[in-house]
């Protein structure tokens with residue numbers, strides 16, 4: 001199955017100048033805990049913004065550049081979303097980790113959304129798509145522990161609604 005993990009502001013901003021807009025230590029820990037030992041799927045820009053290959057995770061990187069190469073056995077390059085099937089097993093949870101283009105392209109194929117909702121507006125250049133509340137139900141909502149920036153934020157988990 002595919003799940004999205006994202007940290008977004010009240011107005012859905014997720015990044016600017018190929019960087020995050022905030023630093024929330026607890027959120028980074030949560031990202032690590034949820035994604036370690038799972039496959040992570042990302043756009044080429046997000047991969048480059050990580051600056052390194054994250055340990056204990058298979059990285060699937062989308063690019064249209066046929067010459068794009070990364071010399072690391074934990075990084076697989078694909079050129080089309082249809083190639084995801086080669087690496088994504090249905091029985092395990094695979095995380096779509098961004099950025100904006102990849103979230104927009106894959107949200108319709110995802111069953112779960114792990115949203116870190118920061119209760120403040122930010123000006124960004126990359127935005128998360130609107131969550132259609134008719135399609136998703138909240139299955140967990142936790143307030144984030146007090147942060148060094150004094151941001152108020154929540155961890156909200158959505159599951160795709162199933163119609164019988």
Ligand SMILES: NC(=O)c1ccc[n+]([C@@H]2O[C@H](COP(=O)([O-])OP(=O)(O)OC[C@H]3O[C@@H](n4cnc5c(N)ncnc54)[C@H](OP(=O)(O)O)[C@@H]3O)[C@@H](O)[C@H]2O)c1
Nearest residue numbers: 006007015018019043044045046063064098099100101102
């Ligand atoms: N807040 C968060 O949780 C979070 C998480 C992740 C990222 N971000 C932020 O999001 C921003 C980056 O997002 P972005 O939308 O600019 O970039 P992105 O989605 O990370 O990457 C876009 C690139 O992916 C490739 N791509 C996109 N669709 C494709 C497709 N259908 N087939 C093949 N390749 C495809 C293209 O690469 P080529 O140009 O190489 O062809 C495209 O330029 C940054 O600011 C980052 O910090 C935030």
